[in-house]
Amino acid sequence: MSKRDIRYVVDNRLCLSCGACAAACSRKSISFHETPGGYLYPEIDFATCVHCELCLDVCPGIHYIPQIHDTYLKASHSDSIQNALVGRATDDKVYYNGQSGGVVTALLEDILERHVVDAVLCAGMSYFSPPRGEALLIADANDLGKSQKSKYVPVPLLENLRDYLKHYKSIAVVGLPCHMHGLELLKKVIPDLEDKIPLRIGLICDRILTAKSIDWLAKQATVKPVSHIIYRDKSRSGYPGDPSIEASDGEIIMLKAADRMAIKDFFTLVRCRLCLDKMNAGADIVCGDPHGIDGVNRVHGETLVLVRSKRGKKIIDDAVGEGVIKLRSVSVSKAINGQYIDQRVKDWKAYLLAWKGLKMPLPDGAENLQGNGKTGIKLYENNLQQGLLLDSYESVNEMLKAADSWLKKKRLKRVMGVPLRFVQKVVKKIKNV
Ligand SMILES: Cc1cc2nc3c(=O)[nH]c(=O)nc-3n(C[C@H](O)[C@H](O)[C@H](O)COP(=O)(O)OP(=O)(O)OC[C@H]3O[C@@H](n4cnc5c(N)ncnc54)[C@H](O)[C@@H]3O)c2cc1C
Ligand code: SF4
Ligand code: SF4
Ligand code: SF4
Structure with missing residues (x-):
């Protein structure tokens, strides 16, 4: 398969659905479509495509960015962060509607009101049946509430x-690490991008799930059509938040956070397994949950804020000065350790090896970054194969049923594992006596 356009990326499952290819295409030949497994992949209209290859040039799915990887592989990742802080939005409405401490939205509100930018690009969840993630461009600070969480x-x-x-x-752009990679690569085709996007607020990102995870959660909650979902509804169940499902007749059904966590490995986007940049090294400011930090409000939540650039620092200082956020300093290394970055690097190297083992092509620039061990490769291969399988069920119903039985097996394994671990412990003790 030749590398001429993004079909290569999609066919090799390297697409992470960032949208950069469509932004690069001057012919507007690219649109997005959901696959049966819930991947959101670009398709080219060859009636208008002029085969310029720009979509492929800006694609972070196939191009690893060396500087991003260097921050994890060449030094301690803490070195790439100027300052770590924890805190919340001072406006109660923004705080209680936020995912963590509402800091992202308080910053957006502040920069819109002070005319630092004319608009912000972020993400919402549609009120539609079935609900889906969507990009939102917001110019009026009063509209930011719908983008939270x-x-x-x-x-x-x-x-x-x-x-x-x-x-x-x-x-200003709020996005996941892969969105920031797409932005970085788009500089090749939008030369004044750096001036036009004066602020990148990044989120820490472990992974995402395919859109069919929404339908699976909806099915656990109700037989009625569902029009909205909140993955972590902190306002209804307290921090960190259980999923809430809104049926089309307005009924709200709460699930347990454990339901969402249990199904993560089934629905994980396969390309996320090859992604190292959990801590969003390309952003000016990075926000996440303050895992591993002492003295944090764990009832209603707070936001971890990492400052990565001069312009990021200025925005934070201004917002603190304006009184829209309240922050206190915390240890950078504690913040990094709380996100298990060392483990992420190990897993990522193992996934690269396993991907190669499945005879799948690696992203450009990955060949010399992979590890050379073979430890636990089977587990990594299984996870990759699971992601690759998602589009091969006969129908969506069959896939959702497969998710049910996958979960049952996983639970059974866990239950069976308890006596087994007990026996292993006893044997070990006897041996030591
Ligand atoms: C997919 C994903 C994975 C995450 N993984 C981790 C993790 O492993 N560890 C961790 O500490 N934190 C993680 N976070 C970040 C955390 O969940 C909060 O988003 C963060 O703490 C900010 O909270 P807040 O209350 O300040 O933001 P809020 O005020 O609630 O604002 C959230 C902002 O994020 C934007 N947003 C939400 N989802 C997306 C999306 N998919 N793409 C682009 N923008 C989006 C919204 O539009 C909004 O502007 C993750 C977030 C996402 C979206
Ligand atoms: S090859 Fe060029 S014209 Fe065709 S889809 Fe890609 S960017 Fe658009
Ligand atoms: S990773 Fe982004 S740029 Fe590449 S094909 Fe997918 S959506 Fe397009
Ligand atoms: S894990 Fe990486 S590829 Fe996956 S959504 Fe997050 S940033 Fe994007």
């Missing part, structure tokens, strides 16, 4: 960026 599904955030930049002089 995390959407753990694909959002091709950058898809219409070129059009947005025609209408707005400057835009």
Whole structure:
């Protein structure tokens, strides 16, 4: 398969649904479609495509960015962070509607109101049956409420960026690490991008699930059509938040966070397994949950804030000065350790090896970064195969049923594992006596 356009990326399952290819395409030949397994992949209209290959040039799915990887592999990742802080939005409405401490939204509100930017590009969850993640361009700070909380599904955030930049002089972008990689690569085709996007607020990102995870959760909650989902509804169940499902007649059904966690490995986007950049090394400011930090409000939540650039620092200092956020300093290394970055690097290396073992092509630039061990490769191969399988069920119903039985098996294994671990412990004790 030749590398001429993004079909190569999609066919080899390297697409992470960032939308950069569509932003690069001057012919508007690219649109996004959901696959039966819930991947959101770009398709080219060959009636208008002029085979310029720009979509492939800007694709972070196939191009690893060396500087990003260097921050994890060449030094301690803490070195790439200027400052770590924890805190919350001071406005109660923004705070209680936020995913963690509402800091992302308080910052967006502040920069819109002070005219630092004309608009912000972020993500929402549609009110539609079935609900799906969607890009939102917001110019009025009063509209930010609908963008709050995390959407753990694909959002091709950058898809219409070129059009947005025609209408707005400057835009701040909130996004996952892969969105930031797409932005970085888009500089090749949008030369004044750096001036037009004066602020990148990144989220820490472990992974996302395919859009069909929404339908599976909806099915656990109700037989009625579902019009909205909140993955972590902190306002209803307390921090960190259980999933809430809204049926079309307005009924709200709460699930348990454990339901969402249990199904993660089944629905994980396969390309996320090859992603190292959990800590969003390409952003000016990075926000996440303050795992591993002492003295944090664990009842209503707080936001971890990592400052990565000069312009990021200025925005934070201004917002603190304006009184819209309240932050206190915390240890950078504790913040990094709380996100298990060392383990992420080990897993990522093992996934690269396992991917190669499955005869799948690696992203460009990955060949010399992979490890050379073979430890536990089977587990990594199984996880990759699970992601690859998602599009091969006969129907969506069959896939959702497969998710049910996958979960049953997993639970059974866990239950069986308890006596087994007990016996192993006893044997070990006897041996030591
Ligand atoms: C997919 C995903 C994975 C995450 N994984 C981790 C993790 O492993 N560890 C951790 O500490 N934190 C993680 N986070 C970040 C965390 O969940 C919160 O988003 C963060 O703490 C900010 O909270 P807040 O209250 O300040 O933001 P809020 O005020 O609630 O604002 C959230 C902002 O994020 C934007 N947003 C939400 N989902 C997306 C999306 N899919 N793509 C682009 N923008 C989006 C919203 O539009 C909004 O602007 C993840 C977030 C996401 C979306
Ligand atoms: S090859 Fe060029 S014209 Fe065709 S889809 Fe890609 S960017 Fe658009
Ligand atoms: S640019 Fe983004 S959306 Fe387009 S093919 Fe590459 S990874 Fe997928
Ligand atoms: S894990 Fe990486 S590829 Fe997956 S959504 Fe997060 S940033 Fe994107």
